[in-house]
Amino acid sequence: xxxxxxxxxxxxxxxxxxxxxxxxxxxxxxxxxxxxxxxxxxxxxxxxxxxxxxxxxxxxxxxxxxxxxxxxxxxxxxxxxxxxxxxxxxxxxxxxxxxxxxxxxxxxxxxxxxxxxx
Amino acid sequence: xxxxxxxxxxxxxxxxxxxxxxxxxxxxxxxxxxxxxxxxxxxxxxxxxxxxxxxxxxxxxxxxxxxxxxxxxxxxxxxxxxxxxxxxxxxxxxxxxxxxxxxxxxxxxxxxx
Numbered sequence: 001x002x003x004x005x006x007x008x009x010x011x012x013x014x015x016x017x018x019x020x021x022x023x024x025x026x027x028x029x030x031x032x033x034x035x036x037x038x039x040x041x042x043x044x045x046x047x048x049x050x051x052x053x054x055x056x057x058x059x060x061x062x063x064x065x066x067x068x069x070x071x072x073x074x075x076x077x078x079x080x081x082x083x084x085x086x087x088x089x090x091x092x093x094x095x096x097x098x099x100x101x102x103x104x105x106x107x108x109x110x111x112x113x114x115x116x117x118x
Numbered sequence: 119x120x121x122x123x124x125x126x127x128x129x130x131x132x133x134x135x136x137x138x139x140x141x142x143x144x145x146x147x148x149x150x151x152x153x154x155x156x157x158x159x160x161x162x163x164x165x166x167x168x169x170x171x172x173x174x175x176x177x178x179x180x181x182x183x184x185x186x187x188x189x190x191x192x193x194x195x196x197x198x199x200x201x202x203x204x205x206x207x208x209x210x211x212x213x214x215x216x217x218x219x220x221x222x223x224x225x226x227x228x229x230x231x
Contacts, residue, residue: 004161035221039127041120043162043207043221056218091161107154107219109161 004110006092012116018080021113023092024073033107034067034077035091043091049075082117089114121145122210124222132230137195139225141208144189148212152219153182153193156205165206166193198229 005024013019025032034046047057052069060067064083069075079086093109123142131137141151149170154162168175168182168191175182181194195202208222 009159037224040223042122042124042223043209045218045220048218093161106152106164107162109163111159111161 004092004094004108006090006110006113008113009111010114010116012118013082014118015083016081017117018078019082019086019115019117021077021090021092021115023075023077023110025075025092025094026108027073029094029096029108031095031097032069032075033093033095034075035093035109037089037091037112046077079115082115084117087115087117120223121148122208122220122222124206124208124225126225127223128226128228130228130230131198133200134197137193137198137202137227137229139193139195139206139208139227141191141193141222142189143191143210145210145212145220146189148210148220150211151182151184151191152209152211153180154207154209154221156207156224162205162207195227198227200229200231203227203229 004026007022031050033048035043036046037043046059047067048055049069065079067077089112091109091112093107095107121144152167153165155165156162166177166180166182168184173184179195184191205224205226207224209219211219
C-alpha cells in the first residue's frame, strides 16, 4: 500500500497564476479530504468527497478555489488566480469512514504540497 | 471561530521526562477526540484517541486524559524520547460538526537528548 500520494511536493508560483494540486487516495477508501495547514489556524478542512461526490465545501475559502474528483483514484484542488495569502501546506487525506475516527480506520494523510505564491 | 485550541505553539522537554501537551475545545457536543503526530515533510499520522464516555486512554508511553467539565484534554508522553520530537495536533469530532474532524493549531514538541 503506497499510501496517499500527492503531487507536486513543492509549488512556487507568481500571484495570478493557476495552481493545480493532485491527489491519489488509498485504494478502497470512500472518503477523500483536502486540508490546508497554516500556523494561525492549524489544519483546516477545505472540502471532502464521498464516493467521488463533493459533500461539503463550506471550508473552501473563496470562489478562487475549486476541487474535483473525476474518479475514485484521483482528485485535484485548483486555485485560480492564486494570491500570496494562499501560501500554505495543502494535505489530501482519505479514509474508510467519514470521520476517520476509528482506530481501524484513521485518516491517512499524504505528505502534502507546500505552496508558495509570490 | 477556532473550536479546538492548542495554546502552546511549542514545548521543550528533556529526554526521559514527561511531556504534557494540552488542548481546549469550546463545542460541548464534541464526543470523540484524537491526537495526530506530524514529522517534517510528512503528513500527520494517527496517534491515540478517546471517547467522551472515558476520561483516560493509555497506549504504551502515550496517555490521553479528558476533562469534559473543563472541555480540556491532554496528551502525556512518558518517558519522552528524541524521536517524539514532532508537531502534535489535537482533533475533535461530534454530531454538530457533521462528524468531521476539527483540528487545533498544533504544538511543536522538542525532546532534547
